[in-house]
Amino acid sequence: MGSYYLPHLKELEAEAIFVIREVVSQFERPALLFSGGKDSIVLSHLAKKAFYPAKIPFPLIHIDTGHNFPETIEFRDWLIGNLSVQLIVGSVQESIDKGRVREETGVNASRNALQTVTLLDTLEAFKIDAAMGGARRDEEKARAKERFFSHRDEFGQWDPKNQRPELWNLFNGKKHHGEHFRIFPISNWTEMDVWQYIKEENIALPSLYFSHERDCVVRDEVILAKSEYLPLKEGERVQRLVVRYRTCGDMPITGAVLSNADTLELIIEEVATTRTTERGTRADDKRGETAMEDRKKAGYF
Amino acid sequence: MSIQENNQLLRFTTAGSVDDGKSTLIGRLLYDSKSIFEDQIEAVKTSSEKKGFDYVDLSLLTDGLRSEREQGITIDVAYRYFATPKRKFIIADTPGHIQYTRNMVTGASTANLAIILIDARKGLLEQTHRHSFIASLLKIPHVVVCVNKMDLVDYSEEVYNRIVADYQAFSSKLDIKDVQFVPISALNGDNVVARSENMDWYEGATLLYHLEHVHIASDFNHIDCRFPVQMVIRPHTLGFQDFRGYAGRVDGGIFKPGDEVKVLPSGFTSKIKSIELDGKSIVEAYAPMSVTMTLQDEIDISRGDMIVRPNNQPNVEQDLEVMVCWMNQKTLQSRTKVIVKHTTKECQAMVKDIQYSVDVNTLHRIEGITEIGMNDIARISLRTAQPLFFDSYRRNRQTGSLILIDPNTNETVGAGMIV
Incomplete structure (x- = not known):
């Protein structure tokens, strides 16, 4: 008693919840990009906490490559029911069938890069102006330079050399028509933080x-x-x-x-x-x- | 709870250029605390070899963007993470060149602590002044001055003492509360993580020990109760027909259920009925907690309003004196119109006057100027379209800070600290 400080997981949680609430306050049609991975599961958990007792006020978007683990899809459907939240599925197979993208061939072929087209098409179709994701800065060196509120031009592109400065906890989500934002509420979490939080909060995976x-x-x-x-x-x-x-x-x-x-x-x-x-x-x-x-x-x- | 869950989070900034050993120091902290993974080290080794270096260039760990790697410089703030059994750390690694003042300010805005590096061979330089001034302007509560490259001055106590004395003389002009000094060699690891065997005369703590133990629990304001309302939560569900919660992050003071509160700008008073998160009640809410508050009376409250205590209220004014760091190519003049974002409030504002700018190297005031440009720091008078509820930045870094946004481009063009 007498010492008023938050343990680090609580501080990271408070920061993420603040960011998620800012998104709902500043944007008209936000969504959460749900991959079925632990980071986006933690993000969904934080979103639930942020608005309780109200429901999560935005849909979850899953970009389905058609190459998912069956366990991921099974879990996704269970979680959607549990949170009673809307699910939007963007299908890479459909993008291929429509001729929007061409499938890679060969033994190392992957649909990873194709997802970008399906993702941008889905965001546009549903007029999503803020897409939240579970990316973290400790994952990868380009992600280390990401903002919490990351501006995307009308082509969905990121311009890393011309990012808006981000100070204190004042987030600038202003944009022109056709532009959107990617938002990363758990930017400051490490892999270890995510696992400790999953344990502390008893989150299903x-x-x-x-x-x-x-x-x-x-x-x-x-x-x-x-x-x-x-x-x-x-x-x-x-x-x-x-x-x-x-x-x-x-x-x-x-x-x-x-x-x-x-x-x-x-x-x-x-x-x-x-x-x-x-x-x-x-x-x-x-x-x-x-x-x-x-x-x-x-x-x- | 396990020990790890009780760990505090320390955010610190390092400003400097390649020459003063900043990247080496960060590399040393990460490496000695076992926070660098093998595949990261392998990648850096490969890159170093490709570039024809005969050493492993640890700065490649922090320089992420293609153009940074090509030019061998840091352009943007990079965030790095490491942990020891005592604490978790977030490093905002910022470039130290004058061109990048705005990045230093960005990194400093959320920092508990700043590391300032001085090359023992060179002593205080212009950039030492610049980094210290920014630490003081941004009110970073703690500063650690690392006198680096001690190995190149034969670990001389005399050299170290002279630099400490020089710095103390200089920093007495600044507003820095807590300054510590550590003689180090980042290259050899002296006094970074492990105690140096080369400097028996130094009786203080190593850098890491200091980072692990510096008292940061008082860095937030726990006196003046400030709760800017972020949004109103109305579930409209059967179980919660009448629920009306005010969601937000505590920016100061300690709130408890039963406390009498006043809502700004309406001036209505009520009592706190509950403080909760995710349906679990909270006994005391303080900065930087995100919570949901309910009040005993139904009052019209919306985003941008502030819940405070009746006997301790912030300033409520439309005229503000602000130290601003300008961050855009387009210059700022008197009569320029901007959008101000302050706590959860947003409104239009006009720059009434530019009082003076500050030479960040000499700390001299430059009077009689008509415009300020990128990376300039100046004192301006601002008139907002609506009253803001604020404290001085010195008293509260959350309710005393604001950003300026260009209404045409939507870019963040300035960072302001209310005087």
């Missing part, structure tokens, strides 16, 4: 994050799940491994880690001692030194 047995293919030192979306190269063989996922992207590009951690306690212990970044398991970031910056400029998450 897809089973992928916990240790399980799975048929896998090891390609370029990355452990990939065997699936219909992953054509095998010659000489590759399927192995049964005990793994879990640190991030949750598309099946053909998200690498698993060998792990026996099947509880939050064990995962936190593992995160504390691990020596590689969580995006180190992502093939999409390995396409060049500034792969993330380039995708972000074009309008990626």
Whole structure:
């Protein structure tokens, strides 16, 4: 008693809730970009807390590549029902069928880059002027330069060299017609903060994050799940491994880690001692030194 | 609760250029606290080799954008994160060049602490003055002056003492409450994380020890109760037909259920019925908590209003004196119209007068100027279209700060601290 300070998780929570409430106050049609990953699950949890006892006053948008883990879709539908919130699904398959994008071919083909077109089309179709995402600055070097309120021009592009200064907790969401904002309420959280918060708040997660047995293919030192979306190269063989996922992207590009951690306690212990970044398991970031910056400029998450 | 959940968060800023060892210091803190991952180190090693360096350039860790990597400079504020068993840290790593004053100001606005680096061979430089002035202007509560490159002056106590004395003489002109000094070698790690074996004469704490223990619980104002209303929560659901909650973040003081409160600008008074978040009641709400408040009486309250105590009210005025840091290519003149964002309130305003600007290197006032440009710091008089509810920046960094927005381009063009 007598000492008035917030423990760090509470301070990060207070900051994120403030940002989410600012979004609803400053924008007409906000939405939350929901990937099914732990960061966007935490974001949904924070949104619920921010407006309780009212319901979350914006829809969740899921950009479905068609290459998701079935566990992710199952969890998404459960969560939507639980929060009684509207879900908008943008389908990459539809973008391909309509000829908006062309599917990559070859063994390392991925729909990762295609998502950007589907995402921008979906935001435009629903006239979304503020899209919240669970990206964090500690994930990747281009993201380290992101603002909480990140301005996008009428083409959905990010201009990293000409960002608005962001001071104190005064967020400027002013924009011209046709422009929109990407908002990152958990910018200041680290992977460890996210896991500690999930434990403290007892937040449900897809089973992928916990240790399980799975048929896998090891390609370029990355452990990939065997699936219909992953054509095998010659000489590759399927192995049964005990793994879990640190991030949750598309099946053909998200690498698993060998792990026996099947509880939050064990995962936190593992995160504390691990020596590689969580995006180190992502093939999409390995396409060049500034792969993330380039995708972000074009309008990626 | 586990120990980790009790950790405090310390936000600090480092300003400096490549030469004074800033990147090396950050690299050292991250590396020695085991916050750099193997794949990050590998990536930096590969980049360093590609560039033909014969050492691992740790500054590549913090320079993220393509143009920064190409030019080998930091353009924008980069945020870095690390933790020790004692605390969590957020570093706002800002470029130190005069061109980037606006970035230094940005990084400083949320910092508890500033690290100012001085090269032991060079002593106080113009940029030391600049960084210290900005720390003082932005009221960063704590400053640590690191006298770096002690290895290059034979770890000389005399050199260190002279720099400390010089700095104390200089900083007496500034408004910095808490200044500490540490002699370090970022390159060799002396007194950064581990105590130096080369400087027996130094009896103070290492830099990391200081970062872990500096008292920051009083950095927020816990005296003057200020609750700017962010939004009104009306569920319109069966269970909560009459619920009317005021959502916001506490900017000062301590609020408790039962407290008598006054609402600005209406002036109506009531009592706090409940303070809650996510349906769980909160006994005491203080900065920087985000909460939802309900009052005993039905009063018309909306975004931009402020809930305070009747016996401790902020200034309610339309004329403000403001120290402003200008952040845009387009210059600011008298009669310029801007949009002001202050707490959760937003209104139009006009610059009535430019009093003077400050030379950030010499701290001299420049009078009789008619316009201010990018990276200038000046004192201006502002007239707002509606009254603002504010405290002086010195008293409260939240209710004393504002930003200026260009009504045509929508860009954030200025950062203001109310005098």
